Amino acid sequence: MYEKEQPLDGPPLIRDLLKEKQAELTAAERKLSAVLLDDSLVAGLQSITRLAEAAEVSTPTIIRLARKLGFDGFPDLQNAIRDEIAARMKRPLAKLETAAPEGDHIISRFTAAVSDNINRTLDRLDLATFDAVAEMLSDPARRLHLLGGRITRSNAHYFFNHLQIIRPGVLLVDSSPSVWPQALLDMGPGSTLIVFDIRRYERELEKLAGLAVQAGAEVVLFTDAWGSPIERHAAHVFRAMVEVPSSWDSTLAINLLIEALVAEVQTRAATSSAERISALEDMIGASKIFRG
Amino acid sequence: MYEKEQPLDGPPLIRDLLKEKQAELTAAERKLSAVLLDDSLVAGLQSITRLAEAAEVSTPTIIRLARKLGFDGFPDLQNAIRDEIAARMKRPLAKLETAAPEGDHIISRFTAAVSDNINRTLDRLDLATFDAVAEMLSDPARRLHLLGGRITRSNAHYFFNHLQIIRPGVLLVDSSPSVWPQALLDMGPGSTLIVFDIRRYERELEKLAGLAVQAGAEVVLFTDAWGSPIERHAAHVFRAMVEVPSSWDSTLAINLLIEALVAEVQTRAATSSAERISALEDMIGASKIFRG
DNA sequence: CGCTTTTCGTAATCATCACTACAGGATTTT
DNA sequence: AAAATCCTGTAGTGATGATTACGAAAAGCG
Numbered sequence: 001m002y003e004k005e006q007p008l009d010g011p012p013l014i015r016d017l018l019k020e021k022q023a024e025l026t027a028a029e030r031k032l033s034a035v036l037l038d039d040s041l042v043a044g045l046q047s048i049t050r051l052a053e054a055a056e057v058s059t060p061t062i063i064r065l066a067r068k069l070g071f072d073g074f075p076d077l078q079n080a081i082r083d084e085i086a087a088r089m090k091r092p093l094a095k096l097e098t099a100a101p102e103g104d105h106i107i108s109r110f111t112a113a114v115s116d117n118i119n120r121t122l123d124r125l126d127l128a129t130f131d132a133v134a135e136m137l138s139d140p141a142r143r144l145h146l147l148g149g150r151i152t153r154s155n156a157h158y159f160f161n162h163l164q165i166i167r168p169g170v171l172l173v174d175s176s177p178s179v180w181p182q183a184l185l186d187m188g189p190g191s192t193l194i195v196f197d198i199r200r201y202e203r204e205l206e207k208l209a210g211l212a213v214q215a216g217a218e219v220v221l222f223t224d225a226w227g228s229p230i231e232r233h234a235a236h237v238f239r240a241m242v243e244v245p246s247s248w249d250s251t252l253a254i255n256l257l258i259e260a261l262v263a264e265v266q267t268r269a270a271t272s273s274a275e276r277i278s279a280l281e282d283m284i285g286a287s288k289i290f291r292g
Numbered sequence: 293m294y295e296k297e298q299p300l301d302g303p304p305l306i307r308d309l310l311k312e313k314q315a316e317l318t319a320a321e322r323k324l325s326a327v328l329l330d331d332s333l334v335a336g337l338q339s340i341t342r343l344a345e346a347a348e349v350s351t352p353t354i355i356r357l358a359r360k361l362g363f364d365g366f367p368d369l370q371n372a373i374r375d376e377i378a379a380r381m382k383r384p385l386a387k388l389e390t391a392a393p394e395g396d397h398i399i400s401r402f403t404a405a406v407s408d409n410i411n412r413t414l415d416r417l418d419l420a421t422f423d424a425v426a427e428m429l430s431d432p433a434r435r436l437h438l439l440g441g442r443i444t445r446s447n448a449h450y451f452f453n454h455l456q457i458i459r460p461g462v463l464l465v466d467s468s469p470s471v472w473p474q475a476l477l478d479m480g481p482g483s484t485l486i487v488f489d490i491r492r493y494e495r496e497l498e499k500l501a502g503l504a505v506q507a508g509a510e511v512v513l514f515t516d517a518w519g520s521p522i523e524r525h526a527a528h529v530f531r532a533m534v535e536v537p538s539s540w541d542s543t544l545a546i547n548l549l550i551e552a553l554v555a556e557v558q559t560r561a562a563t564s565s566a567e568r569i570s571a572l573e574d575m576i577g578a579s580k581i582f583r584g
Numbered sequence: 585c586g587c588t589t590t591t592c593g594t595a596a597t598c599a600t601c602a603c604t605a606c607a608g609g610a611t612t613t614t
Numbered sequence: 615a616a617a618a619t620c621c622t623g624t625a626g627t628g629a630t631g632a633t634t635a636c637g638a639a640a641a642g643c644g
Contacts, residue, residue: 019418022531023523026591034517037415040381045337045374048632058593063633074632075600085377086334105419106559110552111410118403127397154453158446162540246555248454255544260402263538267398318621340602350623355603366602367630 014041014077014084017069028057029065040088044081048074109245114252117241121253124225124239133220133236134261136192138268140167143191145183145217147173149205152196155222155251155258159194162262167269177204184208189216197221197228198242198249209233222254306333306372309361320349321357336373340366401537406544409533413545416517416531425512425528426553428484430560432459435483437475437509439465441497444488447514447543447550451486454554459561469496476500481508489513489520490534490541501525514546 018033025033035055036044043054052059066077136142144163148156153175160172173183173193187193193212197205206229209219213233221234224242231237240253310325317325327347328336335346344351358369428434436455440448445467452464465475465485479485485504489497498521501511505525513526516534523529532545 016418019416022416022519023529027518028592030517030519034412034416038412039378042374042378042381045377047630049630059632060594060634061592064592082334082337085381086331089332089334089377089380105422106556107414107417107419107422107552110555111414111548114548114551115407115410118407122399122403125399127399130397130399151453154446154450157449158543161443161446244551244555246551247558248551248554250551251450252544252547252551255547256403256406259406259536259538259540259542259544260399262540263402263536264398266539320622339600341600351602352604352624353622356622 014069014080021068024068025065028061029068031055032057032061032065041081041085044078045085106245113244114250117243117250117253118256120225121240121256125257129236129238130257130261130264133238134264134268136218136220136236137163137261137265138167140169140269141190143169143171143186145171145173145187145191145193145212147193147205147208148175148196149198149202150200151249152198152222152251152254155196155254156194158255159258159262162258163265166262166266173208177208180208184211184215187212187215187217191215191217192220193217194220195222195230195234196254197230198224198240198251198254199226199228201228201230206230206233222257224249306361306369306376313360316360317357320353321360323347324349324353324357333373333376336370337377398537405536406542409535409542409545410548413532413548417549421528421530422549422553422556425530426556426560428510428512428528429455429553429557430459432461432561433482435461435463435478437463437465437479437483437485437504439485439497439500440467440488441490441494442492443541444490444514444543444546447488447546448486450547451550451554454550455557458554458558465500469500472500476503476507479504479507479509483507483509484512485509486512487514487522487526488546489522490516490532490543490546491518491520493520493522498522498525514549516541 015037018037022030022033032051032055035051043051046054048059048062052062055062063074066072066074069077071077071080137144144167146156146160146163148154157172160170163170171183171186173180191212193209195205195209209221209230210233213219218236219230219234220236220238221228221230222238222240223231225239227237227239238254238257240251240257242249242251242253244250307329310329314322314325324343324347327343335343338346340351340354344354347354355366358364358366361369363369363372429436436459438448438452438455440446449464452462456462463475463478465472483504485501487497487501501513501522502525505511510528511522511526512528512530513520513522514530514532515523517531519529519531530546530549532543532549534541534543534545536542
């Protein structure tokens with residue numbers, strides 16, 4: 001009659017059980033595990049048939065997973081889930097916090113900040129700018145040059161990586177300024193220079209951007225909330241929030257913009273890029289290097 | 293498949309339904325109602341037989357109560373209870389709400405997906421793994437090798453970029469497999485190989501990871517929800533959700549993990565890395581290249 | 585490239601469940 | 615106090631659920 005208050009480490013939480021055994025799970029089991037974890041296990045309270053449909057696996061798979069976790073069968077697992085949820089409902093707040101990291105763990109504070117950054121970045125985002133840039137990047141006649149700073153080099157590279165596959169005429173500007181003069185030769189009218197410059201703005205970048213504009217190129221700038229000096233040269237500017245509880249800035253909001261742009265450009269250039277991609281995959285499939 | 297988000301006052305809460313009808317309930321029904329209310333309705337998720345036992349009433353009583361509340365039968369009531377509990381369990385984490393969540397604009401749909409990815413990635417994240425890896429990466433005696441695949445190369449580079457500044461002994465493995473044999477020479481005990489491998493898993497990466505383990509290195513893997521074959525070699529695994537409305541996968545959740553790790557490693561290695569950073573900044577300040 | 589092993593779903597079987605019909609018993613009404 | 619009404623549980627039935635056995639397909643291995 002009396003419910004025993006569980007010591008913190010009493011019954012193993014199914015959540016943790018799932019995470020722990022994750023490695024030994026098969027593909028289908030992992031799919032199921034994902035569905036369970038998604039809704040804080042609530043999905044596991046349905047009948048085995050419904051759960052199977054929801055997870056797109058067969059009912060035996062569910063039973064096998066239950067057994068793997070150490071339960072007798074599905075009903076046994078279901079009881080455990082109910083108990084766990086009941087326990088969590090007792091102290092709604094206290095228990096939830098352990099589950100969803102709300103503590104002082106960095107990952108929590110960090111995510112909160114990132115979430116905030118993304119929201120604010122999107123609030124400030126001008127959809128017209130987004131569309132205009134997407135349009136510009138989709139024009140196969142245009143030549144695209146990507147340039148990043150010390151930290152944002154990776155972002156430029158990431159963008160380059162995708163654009164290069166989707167369309168022709170994409171170039172990654174080398175990071176060492178000594179070769180920039182040559183790169184400038186290619187930037188004339190019909191060229192777009194995509195620059196990344198967040199705080200601890202780099203003079204050299206602005207210099208190059210200015211010269212590119214003089215040469216007739218258009219500049220698209222990704223910067224932070226405060227705005228890099230390159231803004232004056234830029235035809236289009238994206239301002240992203242970058243502050244997080246770290247000594248470093250977060251470029252996640254910038255990456256979000258990049259990924260969204262890639263998706264959009266991909267869509268617009270669908271036909272031609274489809275060919276490029278399949279051609280590329282053929283090439284990759286053909287060359288099986290390092291097959292010792 | 294997809295749970296529709298209920299408007300705040302959409303479905304009448306069963307709790308309230310019960311209180312409302314309390315007056316018209318019979319003795320046995322009231323006994324049942326009490327049991328239900330006790331455990332925040334969780335008791336109602338058992339089979340009708342068990343619930344009957346728990347409430348010390350008969351099964352027909354349960355059905356009659358369900359009907360009185362306006363439900364078709366017991367399963368119908370049970371579904372409502374599950375939905376209600378699911379709603380209450382919804383992640384307390386800050387929801388990333390776009391300014392225009394309703395628009396079909398890609399950026400909206402994209403952000404929604406990313407937000408979901410991040411939440412689900414964190415749900416699955418094992419904090420112990422995070423801490424263990426942070427600890428490992430903070431050990432200045434360890435040698436760190438970073439390796440990415442076709443797409444994830446940029447992520448590896450981003451991680452490398454930061455780690456390199458924070459601590460000594462960080463290496464980025466070249467992307468061309470032809471030079472991997474040399475790289476392998478450096479990977480012995482005391483080395484950590486950090487691999488990124490998301491779907492369209494690359495055989496070559498697994499090959500290298502396997503050899504690295506044989507040589508005595510430890511492997512840390514960043515992969516997607518399905519799990520790269522490298523998992524078997526890995527001492528620590530991070531699984532991130534990567535699906536977005538795009539032909540491409542999103543590595544944002546992976547980047548979040550990376551940034552959080554950087555923040556943590558930075559903190560742990562605070563003293564020594566502070567020196568490194570200021571030394572680096574001095575160097576950057578001193579060499580004013582490209583100042584035409 | 586063929587073999588073995590593992591994984592996964594289909595289909596058949598068995599158990600349990602939700603529900604209905606009915607009747608004993610309590611409560612109320614006249 | 616007798617009759618009618620309402621409440622409640624027992625028992626039985628159809629339906630759904632959980633489980634097992636088996637075979638196809640995929641993955642791993644030599």
